[in-house]
Structures are given as structure tokens and as C-alpha cells.
Amino acid sequence: MGVPREVIARYADRIEYRPNVPRGAVPAILAEHHALVFPTHFEGAGIVLYEALAAGCALIQSDRAALAVTPATGLLLPEPTSDALHAAMLETIEQRDRLDAWRAAAQAEAARYSFARYREGIAALLGEILT
DSSP states (O other), X not given: OOOOHHHHHTTTTTOOOOOOOOGGGHHHXXXXXXXXXXXXXXXXXXXXXXXXXXXXXXXXEOTTSOOOOOTTTEEEOSSSSHHHHHHHHHHHHHOHHHHHHHHXXXXXXXXXXXXXXXXXXXXXXXXXXXX
16 A cells, blocks of 8 residues: 555554455455445445445445445445544444444345346346337
């Protein structure tokens, strides 16, 4: 990420830095966590959002990527600012029951985004266009 190691070292008691990991390791890493925080300013689809749901993570995300978050799975930031992110993270930390409910709903929400459902949606769209 280009962040000097000495900057990361200052926060070693609060963060765990992981350099690039193999693609196959991502689901297990996500499953070790309660939430994915994704305050992007621009992201096309943000496949990691769906990977996080499939791993049982709640989401905190901005509206600058595909909207994977629902009221049942997490929080949509009103804007991708430090203040909005801070408020969302505090809300998530302070409302543990709500976080647990989001996590419980995450995998069911992720199932809505399967390749089978995608193919069905494309087939339905083509059926509408071609008739």
C-alpha cells in the first residue's frame, strides 16, 4: 500500500498488518472478523463486499461502490468522510446485539448474489429484450 513500515509500527498494538495474501486465503481471513469497513471514494463493484457477506461479516460501506449492504446486514455511510466512518464504527461497537444480527443475516444476503441467480437474471433480461 505504500505506507512506510514505521507508520504501521506505531499502531502495532491496535492493528494487524497483512501484506498481500493468496486469493484463496481471503475467505478465512474475513471469517475471523466481525465486520468489513469499506469507506471507498470510488470502486466499481467491490466484490470484497459480497465475499465479506459470504464469510458472515457485517458491512459498513460508502455508496461509492455496489450497494451490497442492507439494513439487515450493516450500515451505509451517508458520505465517505472520517466523521461518518467514526460514527458508524462507534455505533457498531456500542450495539453488539445489532452487530450480531447483521452477521447472522450476512450469509443469507450473500446467497442472493450467486452465479446461478446471476445467470437467471441475465436469462430473464434477454427473454424480455428478445420478445
